[in-house]
Amino acid sequence: MVFVTAGPGLSNALTGIHSARTEGARVIVFSGSTSPSLRRRNAFQESTFQALPLSGLYASGEIVHYAATPESTGEIYTAIRRIAVGLTRPSGFIAHIALPAILQSAPCPRPANRGLSFAAPPAPAPTMATRCIELLNDGPFVTWIGHGARGAASLVRALAEKTGCPVICSARAKGIFPEQHPQFAGVSGFGGHDTVRRMMRQMAPRRALVLGTRLGEFTSGYAADMVPSHGFVHVDIEADVPGSAYPDAPLVAVQADVTEFLTAVLPGLHPAREVPLPAAAVPAALTPRVTGAVRPAYLMEAVQRLVVEDSNATVLADAGNALAWTVHHLHFAEAGRYRTSTNFSAMGHAAAGILGTVLASGHQAVAIVGDGAFLMQNEISTAVSVQCPTAWIVLNDARYNMVGQVLPHLGFDRRHIEIPPVDFTMLARSLGAEGVRVERECDVDAALRAMLAAKRPFVVDVVIDAAEMAPVGARTAALSPTQLPRAL
Numbered sequence: 001m002v003f004v005t006a007g008p009g010l011s012n013a014l015t016g017i018h019s020a021r022t023e024g025a026r027v028i029v030f031s032g033s034t035s036p037s038l039r040r041r042n043a044f045q046e047s048t049f050q051a052l053p054l055s056g057l058y059a060s061g062e063i064v065h066y067a068a069t070p071e072s073t074g075e076i077y078t079a080i081r082r083i084a085v086g087l088t089r090p091s092g093f094i095a096h097i098a099l100p101a102i103l104q105s106a107p108c109p110r111p112a113n114r115g116l117s118f119a120a121p122p123a124p125a126p127t128m129a130t131r132c133i134e135l136l137n138d139g140p141f142v143t144w145i146g147h148g149a150r151g152a153a154s155l156v157r158a159l160a161e162k163t164g165c166p167v168i169c170s171a172r173a174k175g176i177f178p179e180q181h182p183q184f185a186g187v188s189g190f191g192g193h194d195t196v197r198r199m200m201r202q203m204a205p206r207r208a209l210v211l212g213t214r215l216g217e218f219t220s221g222y223a224a225d226m227v228p229s230h231g232f233v234h235v236d237i238e239a240d241v242p243g244s245a246y247p248d249a250p251l252v253a254v255q256a257d258v259t260e261f262l263t264a265v266l267p268g269l270h271p272a273r274e275v276p277l278p279a280a281a282v283p284a285a286l287t288p289r290v291t292g293a294v295r296p297a298y299l300m301e302a303v304q305r306l307v308v309e310d311s312n313a314t315v316l317a318d319a320g321n322a323l324a325w326t327v328h329h330l331h332f333a334e335a336g337r338y339r340t341s342t343n344f345s346a347m348g349h350a351a352a353g354i355l356g357t358v359l360a361s362g363h364q365a366v367a368i369v370g371d372g373a374f375l376m377q378n379e380i381s382t383a384v385s386v387q388c389p390t391a392w393i394v395l396n397d398a399r400y401n402m403v404g405q406v407l408p409h410l411g412f413d414r415r416h417i418e419i420p421p422v423d424f425t426m427l428a429r430s431l432g433a434e435g436v437r438v439e440r441e442c443d444v445d446a447a448l449r450a451m452l453a454a455k456r457p458f459v460v461d462v463v464i465d466a467a468e469m470a471p472v473g474a475r476t477a478a479l480s481p482t483q484l485p486r487a488l
């Protein structure tokens with residue numbers, strides 16, 4: 001639940017609300033609404049459907065699934081009921097309740113009828129399950145998983161090990177299928193791995209079984225060579241997802257929960273005669289260099305050892321190069337250890353969202369953020385105020401480098417991408433948190449250990465080498481004006 005004041009409190013929440021909607025979260029926003037007697041009289045921060053040019057927040061539709069401005073306790077009961085029903089949706093729900101002051105403190109007895117049961121997740125119709133079994137038994141296939149498969153990790157593994165299919169994942173699905181598994185073919189799309197498209201070329205699968213991913217631009221790049229000869233068997237809880245990214249590709253669309261789908265089809269699938277994929281070669285570890293700023297790839301190796309493998313911390317990656325470095329270099333063996341936003345990807349989402357991750361999970365979390373994204377918010381003070389032991393690793397390159405690295409490819413110069421140098425440890429200390437600055441690779445490990453041992457908000461300010469190109473792959477080419485028609 002999110003509580004915001006009227007006017008700017010609500011308008012500031014818009015990006016977060018939309019991020020939550022596009023990433024499938026469940027959020028109920030409460031805002032203050034101007035009392036009826038003051039409306040349309042230039043009331044201070046007037047907040048109503050008519051006065052605030054954010055009408056989408058006040059009506060059920062594309063921004064929020066449900067909106068209400070109750071003006072009586074009776075209407076509050078209606079809103080409670082609608083929210084309760086909305087929360088049973090399997091794929092996220094956003095509500096906005098605008099409450100006038102008079103109702104904010106009005107007595108409101110608990111509604112008598114609170115019994116609501118969550119509907120069972122949808123299973124595929126038996127005829128559809130049989131058809132999918134036939135299609136998947138009809139030739140080699142790959143499995144392409146997304147965040148929607150997060151509850152089905154053991155079934156995805158059983159599917160792969162029974163049928164021998166390679167598994168590709170989206171960035172948000174990292175860890176659902178262990179990334180060190182010999183059948184893991186890599187992460188697709190932005191920041192992902194060349195091994196994916198190489199495997200698609202070499203194996204030439206007949207079909208791809210898509211489980212719980214929208215195959216949006218970030219995940220697929222709409223790459224034509226990711227479409228197998230006989231197209232997709234696409235399973236998603238939302239009916240409008242299959243076919244949306246690749247409207248021309250052959251498609252069998254299945255509206256179902258991934259666990260239910262796999263439970264239904266797994267027994268009927270033929271076991272593999274051999275497992276086709278050799279394990280991907282593990283690159284040699286980088287040795288610390290004595291001069292120069294920290295290479296992001298070196299930092300990621302240290303994060304892999306100390307944070308991913310030696311701690312149980314959740315890793316969050318913010319928008320910017322942090323996303324590319326983490327998607328590419330970190331490897332997870334369990335679902336839920338890596339969090340990011342790949343649809344709306346607003347800078348600052350991880351820098352701020354880490355508080356929610358730590359407070360809601362009760363576990364340690366580490367946010368990896370660019371200096372630009374870190375400067376866009378100030379949740380250090382909030383973390384200190386609520387005594388939340390958050391840990392931030394700031395990739396300090398004194399620039400908006402994701403943009404800076406792309407500009408020359410688009411024929412633009414790099415003006416206006418620099419950020420005046422910031423010492424984030426001083427910022428952290430000034431706000432009551434702790435911090436360590438790292439300027440050499442040999443100091444990375446000690447800083448990360450201090451961060452993991454800290455019981456208070458902690459910032460590791462890492463001066464990174466801005467010249468190291470982030471592994472964004474084909475994304476840069478897709479943005480080029482000459483490539484756009486093809487990418488579109």
Ligand SMILES: Cc1ncc(C[n+]2csc(CCOP(=O)(O)OP(=O)(O)O)c2C)c(N)n1
Pocket residue numbers: 319320321322344345346347369370371372373374395397399400401402403
């Ligand atoms: C609120 C917001 N503004 C702008 C963007 C577009 N954008 C994406 S990454 C980026 C630059 C990120 O810079 P920084 O946080 O310093 O990270 P770096 O890429 O340098 O590691 C920009 C401007 C965005 N995603 N969100």
